[in-house]
Amino acid sequence: MENKPSILYVDDEEINLRLFKLTFRRDFNIITAASAEEGMHILETQKIDVVVTDQRMPEITGVEFLKKINDKFPDIPPNRLMVSGYAHDDDIEEAFQNYRLYKFVQKPWNAENLKKIIIESIHDNYGK
Amino acid sequence: MEKISKTSKIKGKPFSITTGKITSYTNFHLIFISENFIHQFLEIFDKIESLPVLLVSENFKDQKSAMINLYDSENKKLLFEINKSNIINQTLTIDDEILLLGGSVIDVAKLYKDSQRNLKIIEQKLKENESKLESVNKMLTKIQAEIKTQSLLSEQQQKTIDLQKGEIQQQELQTENQKSVIQNQTQLLNQLQATKEEQLQKLSFAEKELSEQLKELEKGNIKLKQQQAENLKMDSILQQKTDLLDQQGQTINRQRQIMFLFIAIIVLSGILVTVILIGYRRNKRKNRLLLTQKNHIEEINGQLKNSNLQLQFINSELNNKNEEISVTLERLKETQSQLLQAEKMASLGVLTAGIAHEVNNPINFVYAGVNSLKKDYNDLIPILEEIKKLNANTNNENSIKKIIELKNSSDFIEVLEAIGQTIDDIKLGAVRTAEIIKGLRNFSxxxxxxxxxxxxxxxxxxxxxxxxxxxxxxxxxxxxxxxxxxxxxxxxxxxxxxxxxxxxxxxxxxxxxxxxxxxxxxxxxxxxxxxxxxxxxxxxxxxxxxxxxxxxxxxxxxxxxxxxxxxxxxxxxxxxxxxxxxxxxxxxxxxxxxxxxxxx
Structure with missing residues (x-):
C-alpha cells in the first residue's frame, strides 16, 4: 500500500467516487472528495501524485478547482486530470493552457484507459 | 134584404138582390154601396162606365160623384140626395115623384161654381207661387251672377296678388341690388368725402398761404402808399410813376384774382385726378387679384392632376407591394416553421450540455460498475476454481484448505461488499438513464x-x-x-x-x-x-x-x-x-x- 501512488478523485456524485475507488483500489491509493473545497483541504494535508476531477460541480467547477491548485501550488506536482460528462471547449482549453491540465477524459470512462493515462501522467511528471 | 127581394116587386116586376164582392157589373141595375165600403165608390163608378146602373151610396161625402146618396137624419127619417146629371149620364131617367119620398136634388151648378171658384183661387195661388218662384229664380240667377263676378274678381285679385308678389320679390331683389349699389356708392362717397376732406385741408392750407401772401402784399401796399405819400411831394414824374404804380396795383389785384381762380382749378383737377387714379388703381388691383387667383386655380388644377397621377402610380405600386407582401408572408411562414424547428434544435442543443452530463453520469455507473465487477470477479476466480474441484465422493480437505488460504490471502470480504454495492450502483445508473430517455422522448x-x-x-x-x-x-x-x-x-x-x-x-x-x-x-x-x-x-x-x-x-x-x-x-x-x-x-x-x- 505504501508504494502505490496516491490519487485524489473529486466528484459531487457519491456513486462515482465509490466506483472510482472500487475500480482502481488495486492499483492506486485512492482518496476521494465530494467537492473542490474538500479536495483543497486534502491537498494541503497529504502528498498527492495525481488529481482527477469532475468538471460540472456545484459552487466550484473542475476548471476553477484546477486554477486554485495552480495558484496555491505553482511549482510542485500533482499532475492533473479531468474527467467529465461534458464541458465547454473554452473552459477546457483555458485549463490546458494555464492550469497544467494533462488530459481530458470524457465520461463514461474506460477503466483500463483511465488507468493507463493516470500511470502515464505519473511517469511524465516524475520523469520515471 | 134577400127576404125582401123574394116577397116584393117593383112596379109589378120581381127583382133579386145579391150581396158580396162584385165580379161583373153587367148583371145589375142598382148597386148599393154601404157606408162600410164607401171608399170603393169611385172605383166602382169608374168600372160601370156608361152602363145603365144606378149607384146608391150611404153617407157619401162627394156630392159631385154621387148619384143617389142616403144619409142619416136626426129623426130617423130616410133622407137622400140626388145628383141628376150623373144619373142622366148613365142613360137613366129620374121619376120626379121620388123626391116625395124625402129626397133632395143636389145643386150641381152651385157645386160647379164652387169648384170653379176654388180652381180660380188655386190658379191664383199657383200664379202667385209661380211669380214668387220666378222672383226667387231671378234672385238666384242674380246671386249666381254675383258669385261669378265675385269669383272672377277674386281670381283677378289672386292674379294681381301673385303679380304683386312677383313684383315685391323683384322689388326686394332690386332693393337688395340697390342696397348693395348704395353700399358701394356710400363707400365710394365716404372715400370721396375722405379725399374731399384731404383736399379741403390742402385748400385751407393753400388759403392760409394765400392770406399770408396777401398780408405781405398788403404790407407791400402800405409801404407803397407811404412811398406814394412821400412821392406826392415829389415832382410830376414821380406822380406819373405813382399813377403807373396805381395801375400796377390794379394789375396785381387782377393777377391776384387770376391766381385765385388758377389755384381753385388746380385743386379741382387734383381732386379729379386723384379720384380717377384711385378708381384706376382699384380696378388694376382687382384685375391683378383675379389674375393671381386664376393662376392659383390653374396651379391647383395642375397639382390635382399631378396628385391624381401620383395616386394612380401609388395604387399600382400598392398592388405590386401587396403581391410582394403576400409572397413575403408565405416566405415568412416557411421561415417561421424553420425557426420553430431551429429553436427545437437549439433547445435540444442547450439541453445537450446538461443531458450529456446527466446521461453520461448514470451510464458511467454502469460502465465503471461493470469494470469493477469484472475485477472483483477476477479476484474470486481462484476460489471459484477450487470450489469447482469439490466433489461429494472424495475427500475435499485439500481443496477446502486452499479455499481458506485464498480467502485469507485476498481481501475476500472487501470484494464481496464491493460486488453488492456495485450491483446497486449499476442498477441505479440504468434507472436514471431510462428516466432521462423517457423525458427526452416527448421532446423528439x-x-x-x-x-x-x-x-x-x-x-x-x-x-x-x-x-x-x-x-x-x-x-x-x-x-x-x-x-x-x-x-x-x-x-x-x-x-x-x-x-x-x-x-x-x-x-x-x-x-x-x-x-x-x-x-x-x-x-x-x-x-x-x-x-x-x-x-x-x-x-x-x-x-x-x-x-x-x-x-x-x-x-x-x-x-x-x-x-x-x-x-x-x-x-x-x-x-x-x-x-x-x-x-x-x-x-x-x-x-x-x-x-x-x-x-x-
Missing part, C-alpha cells in the same frame, strides 16, 4: 403530435428531469401539486417544451441558491399553473418584450431569444393564457391557464 415527437388526454404533472416532472443537472446544485424545486388535477386535452410534448423553457429561465434567474415553487390548481373548466422563483427578477422595461421573438438577455450563443416566444405560441395553441409578475430582487412568477377541454 413535437411535430407529429396529436391531441392527447394527458396528466400535466407528468409533463412538468419530465421537464424537471431534463433540467436536473442544470438546477440540482443550487435550486430546490418544490412541487405544490393539486392531487385532484384533471387530465387535459393537450400536446404533451409541446407543453413539455414550454415547461422546460420556463423552468430553465427560472433556474438561470437564480444566481446563488434559490427555490422554484410549482403550484397547480383547477376548477371545472381550467387548470392553473404557477412557476415562482426567487431569482433576480425581470426589469419592468423588458417585461413586455419577454415574449417577443429573438429577444434575449443572454450572451451571444447562449440563446436565440425564441424560448418564451415559442412558449407563448404553445400556450396560445392550447387556447390558454400566460402572464408574468416580476419584482427586481424578489423573483418572477409565470402563471399559465389551460382549458381542460379543447372546443375544436
Amino acid at each position: 415527437r413535437i411535430d407529429k403530435e396529436d391531441w392527447q388526454v394527458f396528466d400535466i404533472h407528468d409533463c412538468i416532472n419530465d421537464a424537471i428531469i431534463l433540467l436536473k443537472n442544470k438546477y440540482k446544485h443550487h435550486v430546490e424545486i418544490i412541487r405544490d401539486f393539486d392531487k385532484n388535477l384533471p387530465t387535459i386535452e393537450c400536446f404533451p410534448g409541446k407543453l413539455n417544451q414550454a415547461f422546460v423553457n420556463i423552468i430553465s429561465n427560472a433556474v438561470d434567474a437564480i444566481e446563488k441558491k434559490g427555490q422554484i415553487i410549482i403550484t397547480t390548481q383547477h376548477n371545472s373548466e381550467n387548470i392553473y399553473l404557477k412557476f415562482k422563483d426567487n431569482g433576480k427578477g425581470i426589469p419592468e422595461d423588458i417585461q413586455n418584450k419577454i415574449f417577443d421573438p429573438f429577444f434575449t438577455t443572454k450572451k451571444v450563443g447562449k440563446g436565440q431569444g425564441l424560448g418564451l416566444a415559442i412558449t407563448y405560441g404553445i400556450i396560445e395553441e392550447h387556447k390558454g393564457k400566460i402572464n408574468l409578475i416580476s419584482d427586481i430582487g424578489k423573483g418572477t412568477e409565470f402563471s399559465i391557464v389551460l382549458p381542460v377541454k379543447q372546443k375544436i
Whole structure:
C-alpha cells in the first residue's frame, strides 16, 4: 500500500467516487472528495501524485478547482486530470493552457484507459 | 134584404138582390154601396162606365160623384140626395115623384161654381207661387251672377296678388341690388368725402398761404402808399410813376384774382385726378387679384392632376407591394416553421450540455460498475476454481484448505461488499438513464403530435428531469401539486417544451441558491399553473418584450431569444393564457391557464 501512488478523485456524485475507488483500489491509493473545497483541504494535508476531477460541480467547477491548485501550488506536482460528462471547449482549453491540465477524459470512462493515462501522467511528471 | 127581394116587386116586376164582392157589373141595375165600403165608390163608378146602373151610396161625402146618396137624419127619417146629371149620364131617367119620398136634388151648378171658384183661387195661388218662384229664380240667377263676378274678381285679385308678389320679390331683389349699389356708392362717397376732406385741408392750407401772401402784399401796399405819400411831394414824374404804380396795383389785384381762380382749378383737377387714379388703381388691383387667383386655380388644377397621377402610380405600386407582401408572408411562414424547428434544435442543443452530463453520469455507473465487477470477479476466480474441484465422493480437505488460504490471502470480504454495492450502483445508473430517455422522448415527437388526454404533472416532472443537472446544485424545486388535477386535452410534448423553457429561465434567474415553487390548481373548466422563483427578477422595461421573438438577455450563443416566444405560441395553441409578475430582487412568477377541454 505504501508504494502505490496516491490519487485524489473529486466528484459531487457519491456513486462515482465509490466506483472510482472500487475500480482502481488495486492499483492506486485512492482518496476521494465530494467537492473542490474538500479536495483543497486534502491537498494541503497529504502528498498527492495525481488529481482527477469532475468538471460540472456545484459552487466550484473542475476548471476553477484546477486554477486554485495552480495558484496555491505553482511549482510542485500533482499532475492533473479531468474527467467529465461534458464541458465547454473554452473552459477546457483555458485549463490546458494555464492550469497544467494533462488530459481530458470524457465520461463514461474506460477503466483500463483511465488507468493507463493516470500511470502515464505519473511517469511524465516524475520523469520515471 | 134577400127576404125582401123574394116577397116584393117593383112596379109589378120581381127583382133579386145579391150581396158580396162584385165580379161583373153587367148583371145589375142598382148597386148599393154601404157606408162600410164607401171608399170603393169611385172605383166602382169608374168600372160601370156608361152602363145603365144606378149607384146608391150611404153617407157619401162627394156630392159631385154621387148619384143617389142616403144619409142619416136626426129623426130617423130616410133622407137622400140626388145628383141628376150623373144619373142622366148613365142613360137613366129620374121619376120626379121620388123626391116625395124625402129626397133632395143636389145643386150641381152651385157645386160647379164652387169648384170653379176654388180652381180660380188655386190658379191664383199657383200664379202667385209661380211669380214668387220666378222672383226667387231671378234672385238666384242674380246671386249666381254675383258669385261669378265675385269669383272672377277674386281670381283677378289672386292674379294681381301673385303679380304683386312677383313684383315685391323683384322689388326686394332690386332693393337688395340697390342696397348693395348704395353700399358701394356710400363707400365710394365716404372715400370721396375722405379725399374731399384731404383736399379741403390742402385748400385751407393753400388759403392760409394765400392770406399770408396777401398780408405781405398788403404790407407791400402800405409801404407803397407811404412811398406814394412821400412821392406826392415829389415832382410830376414821380406822380406819373405813382399813377403807373396805381395801375400796377390794379394789375396785381387782377393777377391776384387770376391766381385765385388758377389755384381753385388746380385743386379741382387734383381732386379729379386723384379720384380717377384711385378708381384706376382699384380696378388694376382687382384685375391683378383675379389674375393671381386664376393662376392659383390653374396651379391647383395642375397639382390635382399631378396628385391624381401620383395616386394612380401609388395604387399600382400598392398592388405590386401587396403581391410582394403576400409572397413575403408565405416566405415568412416557411421561415417561421424553420425557426420553430431551429429553436427545437437549439433547445435540444442547450439541453445537450446538461443531458450529456446527466446521461453520461448514470451510464458511467454502469460502465465503471461493470469494470469493477469484472475485477472483483477476477479476484474470486481462484476460489471459484477450487470450489469447482469439490466433489461429494472424495475427500475435499485439500481443496477446502486452499479455499481458506485464498480467502485469507485476498481481501475476500472487501470484494464481496464491493460486488453488492456495485450491483446497486449499476442498477441505479440504468434507472436514471431510462428516466432521462423517457423525458427526452416527448421532446423528439413535437411535430407529429396529436391531441392527447394527458396528466400535466407528468409533463412538468419530465421537464424537471431534463433540467436536473442544470438546477440540482443550487435550486430546490418544490412541487405544490393539486392531487385532484384533471387530465387535459393537450400536446404533451409541446407543453413539455414550454415547461422546460420556463423552468430553465427560472433556474438561470437564480444566481446563488434559490427555490422554484410549482403550484397547480383547477376548477371545472381550467387548470392553473404557477412557476415562482426567487431569482433576480425581470426589469419592468423588458417585461413586455419577454415574449417577443429573438429577444434575449443572454450572451451571444447562449440563446436565440425564441424560448418564451415559442412558449407563448404553445400556450396560445392550447387556447390558454400566460402572464408574468416580476419584482427586481424578489423573483418572477409565470402563471399559465389551460382549458381542460379543447372546443375544436
